[in-house]
Amino acid sequence: MRIETQRYTERFGSVRLNDVQQVLELDSGIAEETGPAEYVGVLKIDEEVIKEFEQKMAIAIPIKDEKLKLFEGVVSGVPHDCLLIVVSNSQQQRVDRFRMEKDALSQYCHFTRREALIIHQKDPVLAEALKEAGYPELLGDDGLLRSGKSEAMMVAILMAMVAQKEYIGFIDADNYFPGSVLEYARCYAAGFSLATSPYVMVRILWRYKPKVSGGLFFRKWGRVSEICNKYMNSMISANTDFETDIVKTSNAGEHAMSLSLAELLPYASGYAVEPQEILSIFEEFGGVLPIAQTKVTKHGVEIFQIESRNPHLHEEKGTQHLQEEMLLPGLSAIYYSSLCDENIKKSIVRELISQKIIKKKEDMPPQPKLYRALRSINLQKFQEAMADKLESYSALAAY
Ligand code: GDD
Ligand code: MG
Numbered sequence: 001m002r003i004e005t006q007r008y009t010e011r012f013g014s015v016r017l018n019d020v021q022q023v024l025e026l027d028s029g030i031a032e033e034t035g036p037a038e039y040v041g042v043l044k045i046d047e048e049v050i051k052e053f054e055q056k057m058a059i060a061i062p063i064k065d066e067k068l069k070l071f072e073g074v075v076s077g078v079p080h081d082c083l084l085i086v087v088s089n090s091q092q093q094r095v096d097r098f099r100m101e102k103d104a105l106s107q108y109c110h111f112t113r114r115e116a117l118i119i120h121q122k123d124p125v126l127a128e129a130l131k132e133a134g135y136p137e138l139l140g141d142d143g144l145l146r147s148g149k150s151e152a153m154m155v156a157i158l159m160a161m162v163a164q165k166e167y168i169g170f171i172d173a174d175n176y177f178p179g180s181v182l183e184y185a186r187c188y189a190a191g192f193s194l195a196t197s198p199y200v201m202v203r204i205l206w207r208y209k210p211k212v213s214g215g216l217f218f219r220k221w222g223r224v225s226e227i228c229n230k231y232m233n234s235m236i237s238a239n240t241d242f243e244t245d246i247v248k249t250s251n252a253g254e255h256a257m258s259l260s261l262a263e264l265l266p267y268a269s270g271y272a273v274e275p276q277e278i279l280s281i282f283e284e285f286g287g288v289l290p291i292a293q294t295k296v297t298k299h300g301v302e303i304f305q306i307e308s309r310n311p312h313l314h315e316e317k318g319t320q321h322l323q324e325e326m327l328l329p330g331l332s333a334i335y336y337s338s339l340c341d342e343n344i345k346k347s348i349v350r351e352l353i354s355q356k357i358i359k360k361k362e363d364m365p366p367q368p369k370l371y372r373a374l375r376s377i378n379l380q381k382f383q384e385a386m387a388d389k390l391e392s393y394s395a396l397a398a399y
Contacts, residue, residue, distance in 0.1 A: 001045045002023075003187075003190055013286040014300040016302045020306070022207075028046075053192045054079045054189050058168045060169070061074060061078075064089040065091060066174045067315075068101065072108065074172075076178045079185050083116070085159050086105060088119070089121040098120050121151065124143075129385035130382070134376070137371060148269050150269050150371075153273060154371065161374075169202075174315040180310035187306040188202045191306055197299040197301065199264070200301070200302045201302070203274075204254040204307075205252065205308070207307055208312070231347070233246065235340050238344060250278060251271075251326065263373060268370055269329075270368070271325050274330075275330045275334060276370070281303070324357065328352065328357050328365060332367065
């Protein structure tokens with residue numbers, strides 16, 4: 001794979017945030033062909049290096065009632081050496097969609113000779129395991145794991161830790177192009193291979209996100225991400241006194257982390273999760289507030305933003321979903337960050353009013369729920385409580 005070199009990096013405390021790097025070539029040929037004369041500004045990441053990182057990586061697919069055909073396509077795009085982890089919140093009454101997902105995954109693993117883990121978010125064994133491991137706040141009033149993509153991601157992180165992987169990457173289940181899934185995983189591996197710190201995150205920026213309206217229009221920026229990026233950057237600018245537009249991936253659903261970083265971050269519930277990751281990194285390691293973890297300070301946290309070649313086409317879920325479930329939580333996360341000043345808070349409220357999400361300036365955006373870092377969990381206990389479950393699932397999905 002060939003990608004652009006990190007040409008510009010913003011540094012905040014011990015955080016290194018790299019500007020967008022484009023993928024130049026999805027496949028850069030066999031290793032021997034490259035001499036020392038590689039152009040400055042271009043990086044060749046050898047196939048063996050990509051494979052080496054794929055072996056250490058779990059790919060987590062959160063899914064909730066998506067079309068089975070899309071899920072099957074997504075699964076088929078995940079590189080063979082990555083461990084597949086599916087966390088589902090699909091319905092089990094009337095039509096048992098979870099059963100269908102499990103069957104499809106099991107058949108796929110049989111024919112491709114690979115292993116996968118699949119679990120339902122509302123599985124009582126999972127809830128019990130979280131309780132025993134000292135992390136009951138993920139459970140709702142019914143005693144089961146709360147709904148939400150973020151909650152599914154946290155379970156996937158724990159499962160990847162139990163499976164002793166080093167990295168975890170997230171890929172949505174409603175993607176129409178298996179080829180783009182493959183590219184995301186390769187971008188994750190490429191980013192990890194460039195990192196000099198064990199605390200690393202890779203966030204994907206889609207080159208295009210096509211919209212169907214009459215014909216096909218290759219749109220670059222989604223409405224929500226454009227707005228969230230703007231306020232995220234304003235917040236950073238206000239803290240450094242230098243205006244920046246460095247953040248281009250506030251809402252990147254497709255993103256990956258080393259588990260060393262993943263276990264340190266507090267996560268927001270629902271769709272505030274992706275912007276909150278950046279906020280948490282800045283709050284904890286950006287140098288404005290006291291830095292708690294000296295081990296991390298020594299190495300720093302590295303964030304890569306990689307622009308994929310494939311366009312991203314997924315299921316359209318409507319304006320209300322975009323505004324109320326994505327934009328509002330994203331902006332609320334920024335609003336409640338300890339790094340957000342009064343001026344930015346006011347402009348966020350104005351934005352929410354102009355978007356007709358809140359009515360008047362006295363209305364406060366709702367505070368997103370924040371889960372404490374997973375590091376504090378007793379992984380041993382979690383693993384023991386889940387042992388039978390994990391074994392039966394992997395046996396089911398294995399050949
Ligand atoms: N397990 C689980 N539990 N999965 C869920 C849940 C849940 O409660 N809710 C949603 N999902 C799954 C969906 O099935 C899909 O695979 C993925 O999570 C993303 O959900 P979508 O509903 O498709 O989100 P989106 O397309 O609006 O937003 C995506 O892109 C944004 C960036 O543009 C998400 O990845 C966002 O997190 C991201 O910010
Ligand atoms: Mg989607």
